Amino acid sequence: MIIDLAHDPAAFRAALRQWLGKVLAPGWREDMESKGGGEDDYIAFQRWWFGECRKQGLILPDLPAELGGAGLSLALQMMVVEEFARAGVPPLKGGMYTVAHTHVPATMLHAASEEQRAAYLPGLIEGDVWCQGFSEPGAGSDLAALRTRAVREGDHFVINGQKLWSSFAAQAKYCLLLARTDPDAPKHKGISYMIMDMASEGVEVRPIKQATGHYEFCELFLTDVRVPAANLIGAENAGWATAQATLAAERGVLAFERVERARRELELYLARAREAGAPWLRREADRAEYAALVARLQAIRRMVRRLLADEGEGASRLPAFIKLLSTQFGQVYSDFRIRVAGLSGQIDRPSLPLSGSEPLHDYLNSFGDTISAGSNEIMRNLIAERMLGLPR
Numbered sequence: 001m002i003i004d005l006a007h008d009p010a011a012f013r014a015a016l017r018q019w020l021g022k023v024l025a026p027g028w029r030e031d032m033e034s035k036g037g038g039e040d041d042y043i044a045f046q047r048w049w050f051g052e053c054r055k056q057g058l059i060l061p062d063l064p065a066e067l068g069g070a071g072l073s074l075a076l077q078m079m080v081v082e083e084f085a086r087a088g089v090p091p092l093k094g095g096m097y098t099v100a101h102t103h104v105p106a107t108m109l110h111a112a113s114e115e116q117r118a119a120y121l122p123g124l125i126e127g128d129v130w131c132q133g134f135s136e137p138g139a140g141s142d143l144a145a146l147r148t149r150a151v152r153e154g155d156h157f158v159i160n161g162q163k164l165w166s167s168f169a170a171q172a173k174y175c176l177l178l179a180r181t182d183p184d185a186p187k188h189k190g191i192s193y194m195i196m197d198m199a200s201e202g203v204e205v206r207p208i209k210q211a212t213g214h215y216e217f218c219e220l221f222l223t224d225v226r227v228p229a230a231n232l233i234g235a236e237n238a239g240w241a242t243a244q245a246t247l248a249a250e251r252g253v254l255a256f257e258r259v260e261r262a263r264r265e266l267e268l269y270l271a272r273a274r275e276a277g278a279p280w281l282r283r284e285a286d287r288a289e290y291a292a293l294v295a296r297l298q299a300i301r302r303m304v305r306r307l308l309a310d311e312g313e314g315a316s317r318l319p320a321f322i323k324l325l326s327t328q329f330g331q332v333y334s335d336f337r338i339r340v341a342g343l344s345g346q347i348d349r350p351s352l353p354l355s356g357s358e359p360l361h362d363y364l365n366s367f368g369d370t371i372s373a374g375s376n377e378i379m380r381n382l383i384a385e386r387m388l389g390l391p392r
């Protein structure tokens with residue numbers, strides 16, 4: 001396993017590079033697309049890719065080894081991201097494992113009991129898929145307005161309600177669920193956080209088709225679903241604070257791979273443009289725009305580093321900034337690539353969401369990124385009101 005070489009960074013990099021050179025032959029993306037690139041292929045491909053990375057011990061690189069993760073140093077995590085980007089393979093984290101690999105560990109470390117950690121963390125390495133059941137019709141930006149009810153009956157909660165935009169819920173084994181346990185309390189104070197087994201009776205999952213043609217999102221209809229009280233994460237009615245821990249991870253550390261990969265991709269983009277003598281290199285305005293993109297990305301990378309190093313009190317304020325700036329970056333960078341490519345940039349070949357190769361596809365996807373985890377307007381509100389102290 002490559003992970004066994006973690007004590008020797010040079011050997012680790014060499015083994016990683018060698019494995020990446022073999023595991024996915026160049027042209028894998030085109031091969032998959034020529035086979036149709038349908039939803040089932042996309043899901044099966046993600047499972048396969050997870051399995052290959054798992055065989056090398058690379059799953060959950062940031063989780064301490066005593067909790068079952070790979071326990072890699074930040075430098076080695078960056079090396080992994082760099083080598084993955086260099087090889088043009090899918091990201092290590094992401095797609096249908098995003099919630100399992102980012103939201104769940106952050107939530108569990110924040111509030112779960114020892115028993116819950118022991119029960120659920122090993123499954124993350126085995127490939128358990130999780131989904132997030134936060135948003136509802138009428139409770140997105142105003143998440144605390146959620147109306148899904150959880151009523152205590154002995155050692156269970158009985159859940160009734162509807163969730164919306166739950167990514168990969170159709171594949172998920174468990175759901176991080178927010179439900180209202182005290183309808184009489186002020187809205188932030190009557191919410192509880194629990195783990196719902198998606199195979200429970202009364203859980204109905206309906207996938208929603210997106211503009212990209214894929215079906216990542218789902219609606220969840222919950223009718224008299226029985227969730228054991230032991231599945232409560234943290235105290236009853238104290239779910240709001242735990243939800244903030246989940247959202248902080250989704251807005252902050254989730255960006256790590258995205259921005260490190262973007263740095264490598266920006267470098268490759270320039271190198272390839274030089275090799276091909278791309279016309280934009282002769283246009284001063286385009287060169288200036290490229291340079292501004294690099295500067296912008298460097299600033300975001302610095303923020304992510306500060307967050308990971310937990311540099312002082314200010315670090316807790318960073319997720320809102322990182323979410324806002326990193327998703328904006330995704331949008332302006334794909335927009336730049338579309339414009340400098342000219343007509344060919346307008347082609348939207350059916351593409352796998354994880355492939356990240358088509359600028360137009362990335363551009364279309366970038367809008368979702370500016371909305372998920374709290375829209376960028378909400379991030380601006382948070383920054384203005386809570387950090388800059390501006391009036392509401």
Ligand SMILES: Cc1cc2nc3c(=O)[nH]c(=O)nc-3n(C[C@H](O)[C@H](O)[C@H](O)COP(=O)(O)OP(=O)(O)OC[C@H]3O[C@@H](n4cnc5c(N)ncnc54)[C@H](O)[C@@H]3O)c2cc1C
Nearest residue numbers: 132133134135140141165166167368371372373374375377
């Ligand atoms: C790619 C993607 C993945 C997602 N995955 C999940 C998931 O797995 N689980 C889950 O629970 N949810 C998920 N969501 C849902 C997401 O959290 C919500 O879409 C988001 O919080 C916005 O809520 P809404 O869609 O209800 O929009 P609304 O809250 O109705 O907002 C509509 C518009 O009004 C603006 N707006 C609203 N209030 C304000 C305000 N006070 N000030 C300024 N502007 C405002 C918003 O910015 C937005 O532009 C996902 C969304 C996307 C796009």
